[in-house]
Amino acid sequence: MDWLIAYIESVMRLAAPLMFAAMGGLISERAGLANIALEGKLLVSAFAAAAVAASTGSAEWGLVAGVVAGAMSGWIFGASTVWLKADHIVMGTAFNLLVVGVIPTLGKAWFGSSGSTPALGTEARLQAGVGFFIAGVALVLILNEALRRTRWGLRVHSAGESPNALLVQGVSPRRVRIGAACVAGALAGLGGVILSLVQGSGYVRDMAGGRGYLALAAIIFGAWKPYPTLAACLIFAAADSAQMLLQGKSVFDISVPASLIQTLPFIATLTILALRRKRVSAPRAINQPL
Amino acid sequence: MQRNPSLARSRVTGRWIIGVLAGCLAFGGLGSACTKKSSTENQDSKTASADSGQGTLQVGLVLDKGGKDDKSFNTAAWEGTQRAVRELGVKVKDVEAPDDAAFEPAIRTFAERGLPLVISVGFAQADALKKVAPQFPNTKFAIVDAEVDAPNVASLMFAEHEGSYLVGYLAGLASTSKTVGFVGGMETALIRRFLVAYEAGARAANPQVKVLHNFVGINMTAWANPTRGKELALTQIGQGADIIFQAAGASGLGVFDAIADTKGKSVFGIGVDANQNWIKPGKIITSMLKRVDVAVFDVIREVATQKFVPGVRSFGLKDKGVDYAVDEHNQKLIEPHQAKLEKLREDIVAGRVEVPDYYVQMKAKPKK
Numbered sequence: 001m002d003w004l005i006a007y008i009e010s011v012m013r014l015a016a017p018l019m020f021a022a023m024g025g026l027i028s029e030r031a032g033l034a035n036i037a038l039e040g041k042l043l044v045s046a047f048a049a050a051a052v053a054a055s056t057g058s059a060e061w062g063l064v065a066g067v068v069a070g071a072m073s074g075w076i077f078g079a080s081t082v083w084l085k086a087d088h089i090v091m092g093t094a095f096n097l098l099v100v101g102v103i104p105t106l107g108k109a110w111f112g113s114s115g116s117t118p119a120l121g122t123e124a125r126l127q128a129g130v131g132f133f134i135a136g137v138a139l140v141l142i143l144n145e146a147l148r149r150t151r152w153g154l155r156v157h158s159a160g161e162s163p164n165a166l167l168v169q170g171v172s173p174r175r176v177r178i179g180a181a182c183v184a185g186a187l188a189g190l191g192g193v194i195l196s197l198v199q200g201s202g203y204v205r206d207m208a209g210g211r212g213y214l215a216l217a218a219i220i221f222g223a224w225k226p227y228p229t230l231a232a233c234l235i236f237a238a239a240d241s242a243q244m245l246l247q248g249k250s251v252f253d254i255s256v257p258a259s260l261i262q263t264l265p266f267i268a269t270l271t272i273l274a275l276r277r278k279r280v281s282a283p284r285a286i287n288q289p290l
Numbered sequence: 291m292q293r294n295p296s297l298a299r300s301r302v303t304g305r306w307i308i309g310v311l312a313g314c315l316a317f318g319g320l321g322s323a324c325t326k327k328s329s330t331e332n333q334d335s336k337t338a339s340a341d342s343g344q345g346t347l348q349v350g351l352v353l354d355k356g357g358k359d360d361k362s363f364n365t366a367a368w369e370g371t372q373r374a375v376r377e378l379g380v381k382v383k384d385v386e387a388p389d390d391a392a393f394e395p396a397i398r399t400f401a402e403r404g405l406p407l408v409i410s411v412g413f414a415q416a417d418a419l420k421k422v423a424p425q426f427p428n429t430k431f432a433i434v435d436a437e438v439d440a441p442n443v444a445s446l447m448f449a450e451h452e453g454s455y456l457v458g459y460l461a462g463l464a465s466t467s468k469t470v471g472f473v474g475g476m477e478t479a480l481i482r483r484f485l486v487a488y489e490a491g492a493r494a495a496n497p498q499v500k501v502l503h504n505f506v507g508i509n510m511t512a513w514a515n516p517t518r519g520k521e522l523a524l525t526q527i528g529q530g531a532d533i534i535f536q537a538a539g540a541s542g543l544g545v546f547d548a549i550a551d552t553k554g555k556s557v558f559g560i561g562v563d564a565n566q567n568w569i570k571p572g573k574i575i576t577s578m579l580k581r582v583d584v585a586v587f588d589v590i591r592e593v594a595t596q597k598f599v600p601g602v603r604s605f606g607l608k609d610k611g612v613d614y615a616v617d618e619h620n621q622k623l624i625e626p627h628q629a630k631l632e633k634l635r636e637d638i639v640a641g642r643v644e645v646p647d648y649y650v651q652m653k654a655k656p657k658k
Contacts, residue, residue, distance in 0.1 A: 017517070202543070204541075209511045258505045263508070
């Protein structure tokens with residue numbers, strides 16, 4: 001049974017950053033902002049958190065910095081797409097590319113490195129165990145209720161489905177979208193903080209390793225709804241963790257090449273997506289200028 | 291829907307601006323990666339290469355994605371060039387290639403600028419160098435970890451298997467759970483070479499020992515994914531491993547995090563390439579050193595003194611091109627085993643112990 005507990009713990013750890021990134025992405029997508037910039041946001045906030053934690057020696061300030069950096073990049077994304085009417089996909093791609101260039105530049109100025117921060121000691125890291133996973137599940141529960149029942153949730157929903165309905169009520173859909181983008185950025189920022197301060201000890205260049213895109217896949221897979229998106233994150237994490245356990249094991253005395261086992265999560269994703277019967281559709285006003 | 295023409299126009303302009311911006315960013319990002327150079331000078335150096343004739347020798351260094359602060363392989367190469375800056379008074383220009391496709395332009399740019407020596411760090415650059423080297427017969431090239439057969443290329447090869455066997459032997463001796471682990475970056479021939487010898491070394495110390503192994507990923511990101519490196523190490527610790535050797539670039543830092551974060555069990559890591567004992571003092575039993583710094587420095591010195599010799603040169607236990615690290619951080623951990631390790635080193639150097647080499651095994655395999 002030990003291996004089962006270890007497996008569950010591993011799934012929780014792998015799922016935590018995905019869940020925060022996915023919930024952030026979900027809010028912004030529901031508000032009508034196609035959010036391909038999740039990867040960049042994870043990187044920015046992971047770097048900001050690690051850089052501040054390394055400079056101040058305080059994990060708490062690192063956490064704050066990561067969330068603020070996430071929210072700020074959310075604001076930049078929201079403002080550029082809403083006020084400047086940029087195409088969301090183009091803007092998101094530009095943001096991801098910008099991050100790849102800006103972080104090494106800052107790292108060089110700050111630490112004389114080429115993108116990574118110095119390794120953090122224990123005091124500058126957050127010791128949370130599975131705390132962030134539990135917080136993530138709580139977030140999903142709250143978000144599910146908030147999107148359905150609160151005024152904020154309904155406005156976000158309208159901004160994504162029919163912005164004109166908001167205008168009729170005298171609410172600015174632009175403001176709703178930008179607000180949602182900031183909240184989304186802050187949540188994705190928490191995901192970045194998990195990467196560099198909780199699970200890692202410092203920032204390593206491009207450490208998100210595609211988790212932002214995986215989170216986006218989870219949202220689409222979860223039909224832009226919190227619970228199915230959470231389920232998707234858990235499935236991805238479970239497949240990934242199984243992949244790690246199975247590497248190097250032999251099946252019926254045949255040793256399976258590690259690279260084949262490593263494709264398991266992708267095969268699982270494809271299979272489940274192919275087996276989905278229901279057609280899913282994105283929020284109607286997504287990527288439409290206001 | 292009624293359209294306001296001025297609004298529509300501003301929308302188009304907006305998109306246009308953003309498109310241009312995105313383009314600039316894309317190329318700006320690549321451009322900054324390609325033109326970033328750090329030339330360090332040391333005017334005080336008395337040993338400057340006066341005999342090279344036309345002033346200061348300039349050296350181009352092409353690093354891979356891990357970058358010069360990966361605290362491992364690239365760092366070692368970078369330190370070799372920095373020693374040359376201090377002792378030989380050369381100038382170094384370095385570039386970190388963001389992906390595999392950037393190697394060739396990076397090498398070519400240095401050669402076109404007339405740098406007399408360009409050093410490629412890592413086996414991934416072999417194909418790029420094979421193309422570029424013949425086009426610049428007057429430029430001298432060196433590549434670490436790969437063989438490129440050209441009259442102006444020096445291939446700096448290391449006997450990773452000898453060092454891996456030695457640290458595997460140490461792992462087998464020091465493991466109390468009779469289970470040791472290995473975390474590699476990608477499943478490449480080079481990393482297999484580490485693994486095969488490590489496993490054999492551990493078995494030589496203790497035939498009952500179980501060797502777990504995992505690989506981080508299947509593309510370049512595998513070398514820069516510490517979160518996953520940590521997860522793999524935790525999985526191995528969960529399966530009983532108490533010593534883990536990593537050869538995974540910056541992902542290996544996650545392996546050390548896993549070791550430092552494991553409470554209630556005594557687990558240790560083994561570092562790679564550079565001396566990594568300092569990263570988690572008292573938790574890293576040793577590091578398998580690959581003296582890339584020495585090899586790089588030597589090649590620069592040869593060019594500086596006009597004594598460059600092309601061809602393959604190998605570094606092993608014999609010339610301490612491959613070694614294990616002992617310093618103040620791991621002295622207490624390694625002391626009980628040191629006598630046996632020194633004996634084994636002598637045996638390997640004298641040829642009394644045969645170390646399995648994956649490169650040889652690979653070539654010996656019948657091809658269908």
